[in-house]
Amino acid sequence: MRFSIITVTSYQQNCTLLICEQTNKAALVDPGGDIPKLLSKVKQEGVELESILITHGHLDHVGGVAELAELLALPIYGPNQADDFWIQSLPEQCEYFGFPYSAVFTPDRWLNDGDTVQVGEEVLQVIHCPGHTPGHVVFFSETQRLALVGDVLFKGSIGRTDFPQGDHQTLLNSIREKLWPLGKDVAFIPGHGPMSTFGAEMRSNPYVGGDVI
Template identity: 55%
Template sequence: MSLQYQIVPVTSFAQNCSIIWCDETMEAVVVDPGGDVNQLVMIIKELGVNVVRLVLTHGHLDHVGGTEPLAKELGGIEVIGPHIGDKFWLDGLPNQSQMFGFEHTNAFLPNQWLLDGDVVIIGKQSLNVIHTPGHTPGHVILFSDSAKLAFVGDVLFAGGIGRTDFPQGDHATLISSIKEKLWPLGNDVTFIPGHGPTSTFGKERVSNPFVADEMPLY
């Protein structure tokens, strides 16, 4: 019994949407369905998983643009996240889509906002919700202690960190989120960022020029 995942890059921003499932029950969630809904539906069918909810790490268009159509395609399943601090981003989706040249995207609200300490259940697996503001004020990440996996949205990248020049972004807050909330999870944790390749927290602590603290890998 273990947690499985498949990364599906979506939109022209190559955003890493993740399909995550419990391999015993085949229950699944989709994290950050930013777009390319037909492709996501096809892959979900190929995997043979039962998606029970969509989970959003933050309110930027490339992470949430396909949420409503995908939820509808999958039978009206619930949408949870992000933290309510990103409500203004979801309210502003029509403007975001116009600004970035995307298809018109309606504003929407999730069925549930996520809070620090919440748990997302996937079959017999679970993901812990950690509020990690900085890139956006309502950003959350999802962490599986058993699998040593973290789905970190746009907080941290291999060799980089999230942008903080958007409305209500804050560089010092982002650095604090990374060092005080991600690093304690363990050097051996593999993380799936919102864009680009996976890495480990240990590797980034040694080599990431924005947040390295020269911790030894072992």
């Protein structure tokens, strides 16, 4: 599996194009907007998009989902249903934050802890990691040792918890109990900013560091 990170929206959100090299099929993870830019990258890579994967319901991660799904007849997988209230409020989010209009949508499949999704022949584990939002999920490839963590964890920081139904301690528990056990060698793509590894964050992240395992 290979991937390409495409930065979208004024919030500089990391949309990831995941590509199964065996089948040339691909998924877009968190297409928050800038659809022409995303489609240009898909064309450049010469891959066949087969699905949209969503970590959580915040506007900068899902703003392009409804339009993209309708345009290409793509199924939408994720997040956990606890984030439905965020998706249902997309028009209000757009107005409040000054984003282009985004339509409400219903995922073809809500995701739960322990589920799996496929990109071509690549299997991704679904890990429910609430705290930033109640329905936040993380996608993890055991074979590639790669996690797509949305806004749960960043290089040197963690996700905000001051939005509705966010909770700081829940977020810390998600990181320590759900992510750290996956292994120090796991590289992760955050929702914003540069990649890092769980090991590096265990050692140096001031919010959750301390080499807990």
